[in-house]
Amino acid sequence: MSARLSSKARNNLQRQLLGWFREHRRDLPWRRSRDPYRIWVAEVMLQQTRIAAVIPYYDRFLDRFPRVEDLARARKTEVLKFWSGLGYYSRARNLHRAAKQVVAQQGGKFPRDLEAALNLPGIGSYMAAAVLSIAYDVPLAVLDGNVARVLARLGAIHGDLRAPQRWKELQEMAQRLLATESPSDWNQALMELGEVICTPQTPHCNACPVRKACRAYSLGITGAIPQPRKKRGPVVVKIAAAILRDPRGHTMLVRGPGAHDEVLFSRMWQFPAIEVKRNAKSELAAYLRGKLKIVCGGIEVLPEAHHRVTYRNITLLPYLVRVPAFPKLDGAKILRLAEVGRLPVSSATCKIVKAALTIP
Ligand code: SF4
Known part of the structure; x- marks a missing residue:
């Protein structure tokens, strides 16, 4: 889809989405600061966990470990205690190990460089792009399930979005669409659109700021994209x-x-x-x-x-x-x-x- 967008159409899309986000952005605790440590903790907690479930844990965790140095110094049992109930505890162990590494090797600052970020335990390409773009405005596009769904509908892309080749194409599309002068707001705007407007089952197209640019909407096929994934049966x-x-x-x-x-x-x-x-x-x-x-x-x-x-x-x-x-x-x-x-x-x-x- 983006390959067919003229630079004027892409600029319009960016302007509309950014304008909407700046007016309607939700007040979430991790959005009150550009401190990379706070954004990093939020991104780790938000992997596999809903926003509403994360908020009380996030606040408690940061009350106890307000700076990366506090986390690095803490005992593992204490870190796990403050994670207790959030599940997927390897996230906490990796965060703790990475905090020690950031303090020991990066002077207590989350690295600005992609390679250095990817060297930290538990940091993959999504997480690195999210922290670097949101905290430092590094021009890296994020692609998670929400963003992939939005992009697939904008471009009327059919099929399993998680299929490796399709995911790669979506990644490239995300990078091409990135508003390079505002990567932080742009990435958050796409994620926000996926969470509150372009929702999985029934997208609220009437309230969508980028409706005019959406191919799935103009073709009347928003319900068919993305293709439902085959669910694994319960064990x-x-x-x-x-x-x-x-x-x-x-x-x-x-x-x-x-x-x-x-x-x-x-x-x-x-x-x-x-x-x-x-x-x-x-x-x-x-x-x-x-x-x-x-x-x-x-x-x-x-x-x-x-x-x-x-x-x-x-x-x-x-x-x-x-x-x-x-x-x-x-x-x-x-x-x-x-x-x-x-x-x-x-x-x-x-x-x-x-x-x-x-x-x-
Ligand atoms: S118009 Fe509808 S389907 Fe298209 S991006 Fe907006 S909410 Fe999603």
Whole structure:
């Protein structure tokens, strides 16, 4: 589409979209500053997570780690604690590692150079382009799902947008359309248009500032673009978790040995847990006996809970396991149930805690 746009038409498109954005931009916390660190944290949190869900985490995280130096100095457990509940914890680990690198090698400033940005842990081409353009006005176009949808509709581009060749073409189109005198506003304007006007199911074309330039609109095919992606069917998973309890009312959390470390608990503190094959109770008891050398005084069923991670539908089956004493384990923490929230734990573990707090 852009190849067919004259420079006059492209200038008009840019003027209309930028004018709309400058008038209607939403007041989001990460838009109140051009500090690259704050923009970077926002972009990391916004990967895979909706804006409304990110805002409270973002504010809390930046209250605790207001500067990149604060983040670099922090212990990993504390960083994960402030990420706890947001999910996809490798994002936090990479952000923390990258913050240390920025402080050690870049004098505490997010690099302005694309190559240097791409060398930071967890920074790919989208993230680098987003931070560099939004914070420093580096003329790099961003392409995420929202922008790809807008561009595909503007150009009436059919097919699977994520197919490598098509994605590459969209990337080139995004770069050609970039308003090089205002990359920060331009990229945010395209993203904003995709989020609030050119939405996936029913685009609000009547309110769209670039309607006149939109081929899908003029052809009446906005509903057919983008082509729906084939959805992966849900996978049903059952996890049995042992809430151990000694006579003093303490419990034990571990890091690592349970099943689904990556998928569900992501190396956060967790109750000992297994993925159930047939019989949750007997498999859990066998695991506790065999792997953790725990003698179970009795196992009681607690209310189950449900959790979703992308395409996985997870049933959490918590069991109260009374033990005379805890085994001596490296990487185990003994604490009261009510204190679990002080550690970095996933939201699945929080749900198990909730079930466990029903224990009299
Ligand atoms: S006219 Fe409709 S389909 Fe085209 S860019 Fe605007 S909102 Fe999207």
